[in-house]
Amino acid sequence: MADPQYQTLNPQRGIIHVPWYWPHLTKEEATDILMEHEHGDFLVRDSTTPGEYTLVVRKKQRVRNIRIHQGPKGYGVVADNCDFGDVANLVEHLQNNTHVLQRLFPNIELLNPVCKPEKTDEETAYELLRELVDKNKDCELHNSSYTNHVRRRELTLKELQLCKTKITSLKVVTSLFEEQMGLQSTELSCTMMKPAAEAMSQEEESLALNRAAVHSRIQTVGIRLEQEESNLRQLEASANQQLEEMELLHPQLLEMQQELTLLRLRVEEREIDRDYLDLLLKQEKHTNLSHYNPEYWSVDCDSRGALQLMADRVPGTFLVRPSSQGGHALSMVCALGENGAEVRHCMIYHSRNRDAYGFHPEYCIFSTLKELVIKHRTVSLKHYNRSLDVCLTYPVNYKHRLSGSEMSEGDD
Structure with missing residues (x-):
C-alpha cells in the first residue's frame, strides 16, 4: 500500500512539471528517443487511453512500455493497485524501490530520466518552426544522398555478381578448349606415328588446322578473361568505397532524424496543428x-x-x-x-x-x-x-x- 500522503495529491500537479514527462509523444517517437540512450533510461508519455500514461524504459537492447493505470484512488502499474495520487511520485517510488518494480517486471530498472530539451524565453513558435523546416530540408537532402548511395551500391553488387558469373563461364570455356586441344595433340601424334608418306596426309593437315583454331580461341577467351578480372577488381573497389561512404552517412542521418524528432516535439508543445506540420514537412515528389x-x-x-x-x-x-x-x-x-x-x-x-x-x-x-x-x-x-x-x-x-x-x- 502506498503512503497515504500520495492519495491526497492532485493527479495532474506533479507530472506536468517534471522534465522527463513528454506530452503528445507517440510510441514510435519514444522508442526512437530511447534507442539512443542506455539501459535503465526512462521517460513518461501520454497513453492512448485518456487520463493514463505510459512509462517507457530502455531494457538492454530493447524498449519496454509499461502502462500506468488510473484507478479510483490514483495511479499504479498494476490495475488493481492504483494508490498513488500523483504519477511523478509513483515513478519516484519505483525508481527508489527497484525490488518493487523488478518483482513485477524482471530486469527493469529506472536509472536515469530522459529529460526534454530546456526551453528558452527567446524561442518563439516561429523560430522553432523555421528551424524545423530548415532541418527537415537538410534531413531530406541527406536521406536522398544516402538512398542514392544505397542504389548505386546495389547496382554495383549486381554488376559484380554478373562479372563473377562471366569469369566462371570463361574459365569453363578455356578448360574445355584446353581439353579439346590436348585430345587433338594426341590424335596428331598418333597420326604422325603411322608409316610416313611423302606429304602430310589430309587428316594430319585437318588436325593441325583445328588445333591452331582452338589455340586462337583460347587466346581470345584469355583476353576476355583478363578484361573481366580487371573489371571485377574495379567493381570490388567501387563497392568497398560505396560501403565506406554509406557507413559514414548512415549514423549522420540517424542523428539528424533524432534531432528532427526532438525539434518537432518542441514545436508541437507550442500548440501548432499536427496536420499542418505533417503537410509542411512532407516531401514534394512531383518535381515536374x-x-x-x-x-x-x-x-x-x-x-x-x-x-x-x-x-x-x-x-x-x-x-x-x-x-x-x-x-x-x-x-x-x-x-x-x-x-x-x-x-x-x-x-x-x-x-x-x-x-x-x-x-x-x-x-x-x-x-x-x-x-x-x-x-x-x-x-x-x-x-x-x-x-x-x-x-x-x-x-x-x-x-x-x-x-x-x-x-x-x-x-x-
Whole structure:
C-alpha cells in the first residue's frame, strides 16, 4: 500500500512539471528517443487511453512500455493497485524501490530520466518552426544522398555478381578448349606415328588446322578473361568505397532524424496543428509540376487585372502579383459552396531579417516565392485564415484541359 500522503495529491500537479514527462509523444517517437540512450533510461508519455500514461524504459537492447493505470484512488502499474495520487511520485517510488518494480517486471530498472530539451524565453513558435523546416530540408537532402548511395551500391553488387558469373563461364570455356586441344595433340601424334608418306596426309593437315583454331580461341577467351578480372577488381573497389561512404552517412542521418524528432516535439508543445506540420514537412515528389516555373503563376497585374484573368476559372486557380502596398500579393479562386466561386486576395509577407516569405507574419518560413507556392499546392491557406480554405492547385497561365470536371495536374 502506498503512503497515504500520495492519495491526497492532485493527479495532474506533479507530472506536468517534471522534465522527463513528454506530452503528445507517440510510441514510435519514444522508442526512437530511447534507442539512443542506455539501459535503465526512462521517460513518461501520454497513453492512448485518456487520463493514463505510459512509462517507457530502455531494457538492454530493447524498449519496454509499461502502462500506468488510473484507478479510483490514483495511479499504479498494476490495475488493481492504483494508490498513488500523483504519477511523478509513483515513478519516484519505483525508481527508489527497484525490488518493487523488478518483482513485477524482471530486469527493469529506472536509472536515469530522459529529460526534454530546456526551453528558452527567446524561442518563439516561429523560430522553432523555421528551424524545423530548415532541418527537415537538410534531413531530406541527406536521406536522398544516402538512398542514392544505397542504389548505386546495389547496382554495383549486381554488376559484380554478373562479372563473377562471366569469369566462371570463361574459365569453363578455356578448360574445355584446353581439353579439346590436348585430345587433338594426341590424335596428331598418333597420326604422325603411322608409316610416313611423302606429304602430310589430309587428316594430319585437318588436325593441325583445328588445333591452331582452338589455340586462337583460347587466346581470345584469355583476353576476355583478363578484361573481366580487371573489371571485377574495379567493381570490388567501387563497392568497398560505396560501403565506406554509406557507413559514414548512415549514423549522420540517424542523428539528424533524432534531432528532427526532438525539434518537432518542441514545436508541437507550442500548440501548432499536427496536420499542418505533417503537410509542411512532407516531401514534394512531383518535381515536374508547372508550379516550379514562375512563368505560369507570376503575373504583372493589379487586383482588377487578376479578377479579369481568373473570371470563370475553377477554385484553386491562382496567381502571384505585385501588391499595391509593396511586395507581393496572392489572388486565388475560392469555392463558395452552391453559390459558385469568387476571387479573393491576400498579402504575401516578407521578413527582411530572415529573408523568408509566408501568408502570415509569424509563418515567414519559406526561402523563396516558388517554395511558398509549391508547398501550398497541398497545404490549405485555412491554416492562416479560416475563411481561405483553398490550395494553390492551378497556376493561372497553365493551359489545362477541362472535360466535364477539372483534372488536377499531378494528382496523387
